[in-house]
Amino acid sequence: MSTATLNVRTGPGLSYPVLTQVHRNQTFSIVESKKDWYRISTDKGEGWVADWLVTRESTGSLNETGQQGTVSTNGLRLRKGPGTSEPVVTILNKGDIVSISETSGSWLSVQSGNAGGWVHKDYIDLGAHSSASASPSKNKEAKQGVITAGTLNVRKSPSLNSPVAGAVHRGNPVSITGSVTGWYEIQFGKSKAWISDNYVELSSTPVEVPATSSEFTGKITVNSLNVRSEPSLNGNIAGKVSKGEKYPILSERNNWFEIKLKSGKSGWIAGWFVQKTVAGEQKKSTSSTQPAGEKVTILHNGTNIRSSADVQSNVVKRADSGETFSVTGKQGNWYEIKLKDGSTAYVAGWIVSIRTGSGSESSPSRNTSGGIRNKVITIDPGHGGRDSGTIGTRGTLEKLLTMKTAQLLADKLKSAGAEVIITRKNDEYVSLPSRVSLSHYYDSDAFISIHFDSIYDSSVAGHTTYYYRNYQKDLAYDVHESLADRLPSRDRGVRTGDYHVIRENKQAAILLELGFLSNPAEEANVTSHHYQDLAATAIYHGLNDYFSN
Structure with a gap:
């Protein structure tokens, strides 16, 4: 202690x-x-x-180790505890590199990417990774990204057990310099650090970290925190700081931060009560990502203006075609705009046109929603009622997941002016012929059947697009290309599939398998709102490409 x-x-x-x-x-x-x-x-x-x-000490039966090793077989089960009766966390494959933290009998406690658990030692080859300094093979990257999580921990190494070096926030731009399975290495201040790749949306445009006089800022996370004369609880109390306040970090020592107070004096605060971020990062960056004077123009009457960058958030205003608003920031595909009363809100980027400060105009909506507007699109959430579909390793019901994803897609399409038909609007059973009949009755321009996959091999993961008739092929490839560009899961390609809803369909129809619920790691990913919204956005853009060609 x-x-x-x-x-x-x-x-x-x-x-x-x-x-x-x-x-x-x-x-x-x-x-x-x-x-x-x-x-x-x-x-x-x-x-x-x-x-x-506290200080953690090893015991005779539970030994700590600094080793790393390589998985020597495919389909190795990573379990919650040291025994074959323990639940499976995920599946590891031959060649995966793991960090070994402890041993218990014939079992090793390991970390692989963002997953941790226990494996039998017979399937781990220490080999060249037996030194404590060994690290997973890192791929060099030169990418740009934007954080999609509210607050995301930045760690010193690619492991959930690694010490937290700070935090980044939703909408923050990051420069990605490397990667290992499940993790991105980013530029964090003047040094490198790691974040989970589940919460980063890759960007095609360069991003810059604002230049500041201080490398890091510390945000106080407790109601009242003593500022001391030295980096120790033995130091004299020189003042107090309060929750939510932010101060430049001048230096660090033994998990204590030296901060610059508003009076100009400096003092030390305990680092475990401070959230460290790159200086200026928590401020909304408009100059680096939004040209000065940029405005958005609403394209459709009754467009929803929302409280946050999410189709599930509250509607604070409805705007009509031709209304113009100043842009104050951007989060993913959403624009933060300034309303007449001075408050800010959000509008989806796919239903507005953009005018820069120089007067040039781009219209993502005319290039995107122009093709979709007035099209009849039938969305088919797979299964329902007594037909639960597949059941994930953690109990996820496919029928409920397809419904959530379908609703997100419907919201986006309606916002762009499409006429949307949903084959079921709640947890009810609808026969396959009835689903096809709806597609024919409404003379659908496109029919999208949404599903999640399952297989006996829990190591299999990824998304797949199926079509049956030749006249469905273009739709399949346009939507799948968009999914492959945007989803973080493995691309399993476009295939022909003998499924009733596409085989018997006279319209352009496809069936999407958006991930494997039989894979524990992928199940955890696809059940997140972020993944479902990402999938819906990808389908939306794929449909736009199809109708615009």
């Missing part, structure tokens, strides 16, 4: 009540770990302590 007395809490967080107190040099068994906390067994029962205030 780094303090004389340490609070043991009833849960893994500083907001939980204190169960008891323990003292320096006392030793306790670790029952469980969760993010930055350990659950330990005390004479008052089990409770939680912060991992930055």
Whole structure:
């Protein structure tokens, strides 16, 4: 312990009540770990302590190691615990590199990308990766991206067990310099750091980190925090800072940050109560991503203006064709605009035209929604009612997931002026012939059947597009190309498929398998709102390409 007395809490967080107190040099068994906390067994029962205030020691039966190794077989099950009865977390394949943190008998606790768990030692080849300094083979990258998560931890190495180096926020631009499975290496200040690749949308345009006089900014995360004269709890209290305040970070020492106060003086604060970001990153960057004076013009009457960059967010205003708003920022495919009362809101980029400060005009909507407008598009959420479809390893029901994705797609298409038909609007059973009949009745310009896949081999992952008739082929390739460009999952290509809803369909019809629920890692990914929205956006753009050709 780094303090004389340490609070043991009833849960893994500083907001939980204190169960008891323990003292320096006392030793306790670790029952469980969760993010930055350990659950330990005390004479008052089990409770939680912060991992930055304790030192973890190895025991005879559970040994720590700094090794790395390579998976020697395909289809290796990564389990939650050291035993074949433990649930499977994900599947590893031959050649995957893992970081080994502990051993227990014949089992190794390993980290692979953003997945951690236990594997049998017989299937790990230490080989050339036996040194503590070994690291997964890194691919060099030169890409640009935008963060899609609200707040995303930046880590010192590509592992969830790695110390947090700071944070980035939704809409922040990042320069990607390298990658390993599940992780991107980014430029973080003047050094390199790592973020999960699940929360980055790649961009085709360059992004820049704003130049500032201070490399990092620290945001206070607790209500009141002492500023001390030296980087230690023994330092004299020189002042206090409050939750939400931000200060330039001048230097770091042993997880303490030296900050510059508003008075001009400097002092030290405990780093575990500070969220570190690249200076200026939390401010909305308009000059680097939006030309000065840029405006958007609404193309359709009744266009929804929303509270955030999400089709599920609240509608704060409805605008009509011809209305113009100033652009104050951008998040993904959405524009942040300034309303007449001075507040800001968001509008989808695919239903507006853009005018720059120089007067030149681009119209993503005329190039995108122009093809879709007035088209009749039938969306078919697979399964429903007594037909659940496939069931994921974590219990995900395909019938509910297809419904969510279909609704996201419908919202985007309606916003662009399409007439949308949905074969089922809730959890109900609809026969396959009835689905096809709806496509014929409305004389659909396109029929999109949405599904998620399953197979006995849980290592298989990716998205696939199927068609049956030759007149469906162009639609299949246009939509699939858009999916392949935008989805982070494996591209399994375009194939012919003998499925009733496309085989018996006289219209241009395709069936999409957007991911494998039989793969635990992919199941976790495709059930996220981010992935579903990404898939809906990709289908939308694919349809636009099809109708514009």
